[in-house]
Amino acid sequence: MTQLSAAPKQPVEGARATTDSSKALYGGKSTRRITVRDITTAKERGEKWPMLTAYDAMTASVFDEAGIPVMLVGDSAGNCHLGYETTVPVTLDEMTMLSAAVVRGTSRALIVGDLPFGSYQEGPVQALRSATRLVKEAGVGAVKLEGGERSHRQIELLVESGIPVMAHIGLTPQSVNSMGYRVQGRGEEAAQQLLRDAKAVQDAGAFAVVLELVPAELAAEVTRTLHIPTVGIGAGPETDAQVLVWTDMLGLTGGRMPKFVKKYADLREVMGNAARAFADDVVGGTFPLEEHSVH
Numbered sequence: 068m069t070q071l072s073a074a075p076k077q078p079v080e081g082a083r084a085t086t087d088s089s090k091a092l093y094g095g096k097s098t099r100r101i102t103v104r105d106i107t108t109a110k111e112r113g114e115k116w117p118m119l120t121a122y123d124a125m126t127a128s129v130f131d132e133a134g135i136p137v138m139l140v141g142d143s144a145g146n147c148h149l150g151y152e153t154t155v156p157v158t159l160d161e162m163t164m165l166s167a168a169v170v171r172g173t174s175r176a177l178i179v180g181d182l183p184f185g186s187y188q189e190g191p192v193q194a195l196r197s198a199t200r201l202v203k204e205a206g207v208g209a210v211k212l213e214g215g216e217r218s219h220r221q222i223e224l225l226v227e228s229g230i231p232v233m234a235h236i237g238l239t240p241q242s243v244n245s246m247g248y249r250v251q252g253r254g255e256e257a258a259q260q261l262l263r264d265a266k267a268v269q270d271a272g273a274f275a276v277v278l279e280l281v282p283a284e285l286a287a288e289v290t291r292t293l294h295i296p297t298v299g300i301g302a303g304p305e306t307d308a309q310v311l312v313w314t315d316m317l318g319l320t321g322g323r324m325p326k327f328v329k330k331y332a333d334l335r336e337v338m339g340n341a342a343r344a345f346a347d348d349v350v351g352g353t354f355p356l357e358e359h360s361v362h
């Protein structure tokens with residue numbers, strides 16, 4: 068991480084207190100990495116927390132310094148970072164490389180690596196082999212996989228083996244070819260299935276569960292029912308945590324956004340303007356100037 072080492076790894080004492088977006092989770096003092104246990108006890112204290120995706124070391128270092136306590140190396144890297152249409156083609160090799168970069172770019176956040184499609188569906192042994200790569204080669208502190216009841220055996224073996232698991236139920240994008248991108252849990256039967264999925268992943272030992280694109284009232288009920296934290300995306304305001312895809316919330320993704328996205332900046336415009344200004348300068352001969360030149 069030589070390129071990034073110019074930025075202080077351990078922020079100077081005092082500077083952090085006012086800028087930290089998650090003081091409570093960090094206890095306002097510790098410089099060690101957040102652990103799964105910190106996340107669990109946050110629910111007992113009634114603290115909400117933010118999670119963002121990250122796919123590279125530099126972006127992750129920005130969020131780490133901003134005090135984001137948990138980062139997900141999401142397989143949304145497929146469409147947000149690698150140029151695929153969906154998350155389906157993403158490979159375990161790609162997730163390992165991106166996860167390693169995010170771990171190198173951070174010193175405080177808990178890093179969760181997403182297991183990509185095809186790396187755990189064969190069964191618990193395949194799941195353990197894949198998760199072990201993310202833990203050993205990339206250094207993630209936890210992994211995430213999609214599916215409730217259908218993935219409970221995978222979750223059990225990973226947890227037994229010492230790998231913390233974040234589950235993911237509701238809309239599970241790796242199943243886009245069979246379920247589409249539709250709201251899940253609407254209607255009594257679908258709501259009961261979501262509740263069964265939530266209990267199944269908790270019983271299997273997951274330390275947290277993502278609820279994606281489910282009605283707010285149902286997400287609130289799941290959050291009250293479970294003792295593990297719920298992480299919402301398009302799941303209303305009552306979940307214990309919220310996650311957004313970083314390129315969506317910073318306005319870089321472009322195109323039509325899902326309804327649940329809040330855009331906190333327009334990096335697409337900022338970066339486009341900068342690129343156009345550079346191009347104009349070069350074409351017009353106003354860059355470089357004398358001050359940018361060596362003799």
Ligand SMILES: Nc1nc(=O)c2c([nH]1)NC[C@@H]1CN(c3ccc(C(=O)N[C@@H](CCC(=O)O)C(=O)O)cc3)CN21
Nearest residue numbers: 143146147154240248249250312315320324325326327
């Ligand atoms: N850029 C990006 N942002 C995401 O949040 C995201 C990804 N990519 N890729 C992986 C999954 C896929 N996700 C998606 C994809 C599409 C919709 C979508 O079209 N939602 C509609 C609602 C459809 C309905 O009403 O049933 C919307 O308008 O919100 C939602 C989540 C969430 N994840």
Ligand SMILES: CC(C)C(=O)C(=O)O
Nearest residue numbers: 120141142143181277
């Ligand atoms: C949307 C989140 C939960 C995710 O799985 C991803 O970014 O891949």
Ligand SMILES: [Mg+2]
Nearest residue numbers: 141142143181
């Ligand atoms: Mg994902």
